[in-house]
């Protein structure tokens with residue numbers, strides 16, 4: 001064992017980053033959202049960085065893992081998963097009620113099991129270990145994953161209905177409101193002009209389906225032939241989903257999570273030719289068999305955070321390939337560390353057939369010294385050692401200070417609570433909403 005690769009220290013820095021008032025079917029994004037920056041420091045003096053969700057549940061799992069990781073090698077990614085099982089609460093015996101029981105259905109990201117929460121935490125540590133290993137060896141992370149099969153990764157513009165500003169303060173931006181089809185087209189034009197994006201995803205489930213159909217039609221008219229996607233996060237019934245699929249049949253690249261569960265997705269898939277994509281009904285390995293064998297989804301949006309890191313994203317890709325299911329990539333609000341990790345793994349997956357989602361253009365703040373720049377809607381794959389990003393410690397400290405100063409309201413992402421600042425009567429809509 002090379003002693004230089006042993007982990008001497010792990011630093012966890014919870015931060016709050018500003019987020020615009022983006023609307024989804026649950027409510028609206030808060031002015032600030034929590035993220036966790038993970039740093040592993042090796043005996044050889046190299047620091048690797050990772051990033052994951054920063055809500056309290058994740059922090060509670062990350063702290064014991066950080067303690068336990070000292071003395072382990074950054075090469076031992078399999079050992080990292082075993083360690084997390086031991087110190088963050090392991091899987092119960094099959095069939096037993098335990099830590100892996102469904103604790104709650106998270107509105108936007110599918111089931112919320114203890115396993116999935118733990119994997120989301122481990123993903124930040126895995127990325128930090130790979131970054132440290134790559135920096136030590138002088139190799140980019142993609143080389144540690146088997147090597148890149150492309151030099152640049154395509155991303156799609158992520159369009160949101162949105163307000164001009166948060167009702168209760170927060171950072172301001174110059175995007176203005178987008179609350180109708182014309183507003184969505186204007187937003188798409190700016191994304192195309194500033195970043196060169198060629199495909200567009202509209203977050204739906206905000207307005208009645210006919211308005212969102214009109215927005216997608218307006219996009220199709222403004223950007224003829226460009227790939228378009230619509231994602232209402234499971235807000236529709238089977239019949240509404242079929243209606244939308246019929247209305248937008250000639251226009252959509254895929255329809256993402258029109259309805260909320262595998263059963264309904266299977267029913268819709270059986271009655272439409274529009275491909276269905278998901279980052280809600282297939283978000284864990286145990287969910288794959290039922291969905292794939294029933295033909296419920298044609299595209300899975302991977303996400304290294306909740307699938308458990310970069311190696312497991314590649315395992316997911318292999319399963320998708322075996323079943324002839326397409327692969328795309330999901331995104332939540334994230335910073336440049338995660339975007340670098342997404343890009344490295346995306347570069348190594350031969351069957352990543354669709355442009356990846358990314359919230360990054362909405363994020364005006366970052367903790368890295370040089371922001372990523374999209375050119376022609378693509379990110380060049382870095383060949384620098386590790387992830388190819390460097391922490392901006394001043395920014396990290398400032399965003400951590402914001403987290404420390406927060407009275408607790410922003411430390412948990414809660415889109416329904418944020419919506420209540422504008423509409424005190426708001427409750428998370430029951431599904432199906434339409």
Ligand SMILES: O=C([O-])C(=O)C[C@H](O)[C@@H](O)C(=O)[O-]
Pocket residue numbers: 022023024108109203231233279330331332333357
């Ligand atoms: O289904 C999706 O693509 C997402 O849930 C992505 C994001 O979470 C998005 O919906 C959001 O943050 O409002």
Ligand SMILES: [Mg+2]
Pocket residue numbers: 231233256257278279280330
């Ligand atoms: Mg989605």
